Amino acid sequence: MLTTDRVAGGALALIALVVLWESRKLPLGSLRTPGPAYTPMVLAAILLVFGTLLVVTGGRASAFRSVGWAEWRHAVAIFAACAFAALALERLGYRVTVTVALAFLLGVLERKGIVFTVVFSLALAIGSFLLFDTLLRVPLPRGPFGL
Amino acid sequence: MDQFAPIALISADPTILVVPADKPWKTAKDFIEDAKKRPGQISFSSSGVYGTLHMAMELLSHAAGVKLRHVPYGGAGPALTAILGGHVDALASGPAVVLPHIKSGKLRPLAGWGDKRVAALPEVPTFRELGHPDAEFYIWAGLFAPKGTPEPVLAKLRDTLRAAVAEREFKAAMDKLETPIAFKQGVEFQRFFDADAKRLADGVRKVGKVETK
Amino acid sequence: MVETLSSLAVGFSVALSPTILFYAFAGCVVGTLVGVLPGVGPLAGISLLLPATFGLDATRAIVMLAGIYYGAMYGGSTTSILMRIPGEAASVMTCIDGYAMARKGRAGAALAIAAVGSYVAGTLSVVALMFLAPPLAEFALRFGPPEYFALLLLGLLVLAYMSAGSMLKALAMAALGLLLGMIGIDQMTGYFRFAYGMVELGDGIGIVPVAVGLFGLAEILATAGRPIPPEIIKPRLRELLPSRREWRESAWPIGRGTVLGFLIGIIPGSAHIISSFVSYAIERRLSARPAEFGHGAVAGVAGPESANNSATSGAFVPMLALGVPSGPIPAVMLAAMMVHGVSPGPLLIKNQPELFWGFIASMYVGNVVLLILNLPLVGLFVNLLRVPYPVLYPSILTFCILGVYAVNGSVVDVWIMLAMGALGYVLRKLDFETAPIVLGVILAPMIEMALRQSLAMSDGRYSIFLARPISATLLTVGLVLVLLSLKPLITKSLDWRARLAIAEKREELP
Structure with missing residues (x-):
């Protein structure tokens, strides 16, 4: 039966194989003087063993199909908002990016009122900028027009 | 560079x-x-x-x-x-x-590793004195501007820096750190920099791995 | 002894003078602020304020910088408990049970226990620092690469042995974390590993983005979409303070955490990070109800929080007694002392008794200040939970992104956090613990470096690990742990872990 442990174990074993394949580009060194590829290879081998063991012994874990993914749309939307923030942060500047991302999350995703959304997004974006950039002198990116 | x-x-x-x-x-x-x-x-x-x-x-x-x-x-x-x-x-x-x-x-x-003895350790010889003139090395700190900075701006920066280095407070702080000030600018600095870069490049090449540009 | 006490009296006369008190207070306030905000850790806080201290005399400057340092350690637990965002590596473990307590409406209790635990640990470890600094510092220096390797390996084994549920799953997660920790420049040879041309990955993937992603972001992804949002916890004043039972259950963990943290803290290097992990593992093992761990066990907050604070004082031992920086933060403090014309080391106590004892006394004073400062803040912070979740989580996300970005000013770190958030979300669905991954990421570069340094020291002979008494002892303890965990395979009886898993299953059924 396909269980959570088996799915995860399979994925881990796959990752281990990829790492082993990618490590071939680096010098392995010897047992006495390990090279840069030495530790990754050893760890990948260990992970491969653990992953395989999980597949073998994971029959009693809960079934993969019983895992509820009901909130996936929401999770993807939130993730997309964060990805937008990461993309825009150094292009549009901190304040613009955060205002837009917050407005999307509050206004579109959580259906808050327009006045609340706009005021809250602006206040949090500008407030946190003041606290970190102006007061604590942690430089945050500025976009066009110095925003 | x-x-x-x-x-x-x-x-x-x-x-x-x-x-x-x-x-x-x-x-x-x-x-x-x-x-x-x-x-x-x-x-x-x-x-x-x-x-x-x-x-x-x-x-x-x-x-x-x-x-x-x-x-x-x-x-x-x-x-x-x-x-x-x-x-x-x-x-x-x-x-x-x-x-x-x-x-x-x-x-x-x-x-x-210096060309002369360290002021705080006058009894410690240099490798140059001991017959190894190639063993010369400094940990240095200098200021650079981006390439293409106009000459008047560079001059102004130099003057300001010279004034700052001459400040008594700065000297006092550096003395406490046992780091003597070695102010060099213009051609002098360039010459120091070139010599240092050459020593380092030689050194790295001898170690066996050279990063190519 | 008498001499020490009379010197300490001199120290207190220095520390309690109004100006010094003012600087200690200012340092504590800034430190708390810096600790509460994610992304700005104690290192950034001290570096930022270092130039501001140049105009002060040495004692004031150092008292203020020390205030920032342990103020940040106090503040670090706040976001972990309230939002499941660890401000730094030392508060990762607090996220697990601290946040679970907050979801049960015990946020106030968790914050108060964390503050009191930090206070006790801070004060006791200063006492230890006072009497034991010189002999302990000499001992700590004997920790070279082989000892370090043995200690880190033991830390990993302890965690795997004591984690709940399947040891195999915990080990697999730790291995994954160790592999993630391999990304970046190989420190021994200068080769880029798994960076795929991204220069920003050279220093490896940072601990903060990994921890914030796996804990903070994954939590939001899993919770925000539920059809019924988590109910708002309205804290009542009566519930802000820990109950008598909670006090009783945290007393021993605080004591054990203090000793453990101090001992691990004095070892030069970054081993102090594992003190909170090991403390958590030990408390879980010793607890009468291990099943509560992960679901809001107060000991899981008290132990690690005490351990990380006491490690902070421990880190001062090699610095004050020998002039050796035991980590990045003491290194900055050391530089600060030298700027002010103080050279720490064996001669410090003799040459500048006023500064040394003033510093020690101000650590006592600082801990009291921090306790007074933090307990009323508990009431204030807990009110954050009154904010409805649909408004709260976008705000938390903002601080996640801001904090992660602020550490290095790098967008790559934000992407790492996003990737870790997605990974954490999926693993959560599949019922895997993510704390071992964080530990793996932290330990991987350290453990590899220690191994290869040891081999460089011994010219490739592995016997170096057994020839040195400290590392041999640590490795033996590790071996015993492994054998103990293999015992049930041979005797076929259920060990405590299997019994625990069954008990947990039973709990979930009704």
Whole structure:
């Protein structure tokens, strides 16, 4: 039966194989003087063993199909908002990016009122900028027009 | 380095070779002779591969024709801890960092990498005096501007910097750090920089791996 | 002894003078602020304020910087408990049970226990620092690469042995974390590993983005979309303070955490990070109800929080007694002392008794200040939970992104956090613990470096680990742990872990 442990174990074993394949580009060194590829290879081998063991012994874990993914749309939307923030942060500047991302999350995703959304997004974006950039002198990116 | 225009050099400290006080070597000559007898047996710590403290040691090994065992650490602090704990036999370090430990008798200075002796350690010879002129190395700090900065701006920066370096407070702070000010600007700085870059490139090439541009 | 006490009296006369008191207070306030805000850790806080201290005399400057340092350690637990965002590596473990307590309406209790635990640990470890600094510092220096390797390996084994549920799953997660920790420049040879041309990955993937992603972001992804949002917890004043039972259950963990943290803290290097992990593992093992761990066990907050604070004082031992920086933060403090003309080391106590004892006394004073400062803040912070979740989580996300970005000013770190958030979300669905991944990421570079340094020291002979008494002892303890965990395979009886898993299953059924 396909269980959570088996799915995860399979994925881990796959990752281990990829790492082993990618490590071939680096010098392995010897047992006495390990090279840069030495530790990754050893760890990948260990992970491969653990992953395989999980597949073998994971029959009693809960079934993969019983895992509820009901909130996936929401999770993807939130993730997309964060990805937008990461993309825009150094292009549009901190304040613009955060205002837009917050407005999307509050206004579109959580259906808050327009006045609340706009005021809250602006206040949090500008407030946190003041606290970190102006007061604590942690430089945050500025976009066009110095925003 | 083509992307920068030099403004001025602020300080340049030669590194100092130190060994734990309980080791047999009393002079740099003892150390080098012993290293020749036992190639690859005497170990030294460094701030990391191709870090300043590593390069200083490599320049020495090639100048003196010895082979030392390199144990890199993640920074100058851990490298110092390693020699104080007796886990390695030698360290090349900036003078300021090791001075307190030399004074307290835990470490013994053998020689310096400078073209002249360090003011705070007048009894410690330089490798140049000992017949290894190629072992010259400095940990230096200077300021650069981006390439293409207009000359009037550079001049202004230089003047401001010279005034700042001459301030009594700055001098006092640097004295406390045991870091003498070595102000150089313009051609003088360029010459220092070129010489340093050449020494380093030679050193790196000798270590065996050269990053190509 | 008498001499020490009379010196301490001199110290207190220095520390309690109004100006010094003012600087200690200022340092504590800034430190708390810096600790509460994600992304700005104690290192950034001290570095930022270092130039501001140049105009002060040495004692004031150092008292203020020390205030920032342990103020940040106090503040670090706040976001972990309230939002499941660890401000730094030391508060990762607090996220697990601290946040679970907050979801049960015990946020006030968790914050108060964390503050009191930090206070006790801070004060006791200063006492230890006072009497034991010189002999302990000498001992700590004997920790070279081989000892370090043995200690880190033991830390990993302890965690795997004591984690709940399947040891195999915990080990697999730790291995994954260790592999993630391999990304970046190989410190021994300078080779880029798994960076695929991204220069920003050179220093490896940072701990903060990994921890914030796996804990903070994954939590939001899993919770925000539920059809019924988590109910708002309205804290009542009566519930702000820990109950008598909670006090009783945290007393021993605080004591054990203090001793453990101090001992691990004095070892030069970054081993202090594992003190909170090991403390958590030990408390879980010793607890009468291990099943509560992960679901809001107060001991899981008290132990690690005490351990990380006491490690902070422990880190001062090699610095003050030998002039050796035991980590990045003491290194900055050391530089600060040298700027002010103080050279720490064996001669410090003799040459500048006023500064040394003033510093020690100000650590006592600082801990009291922090306790007074933090307990009323508990009431204030808990009110954050009154904010409805649909408004709260976008705000938390903002601080996640801001904090992660602020550490290095790098967008790559934000992407790492996003990737870790997605990974954490999926693993959560598949019922895997993510704390071992964080531990793996932290330990991987350290453990590899220590192994290869040891081999460089011994010219490739593995016997170096057994020839040195400290590392041999640590490795033996590790071996015993492994054998103990293999015992049930041979005797075929259920060990405590299997019994626990069954008990947990039973709990979930009704």
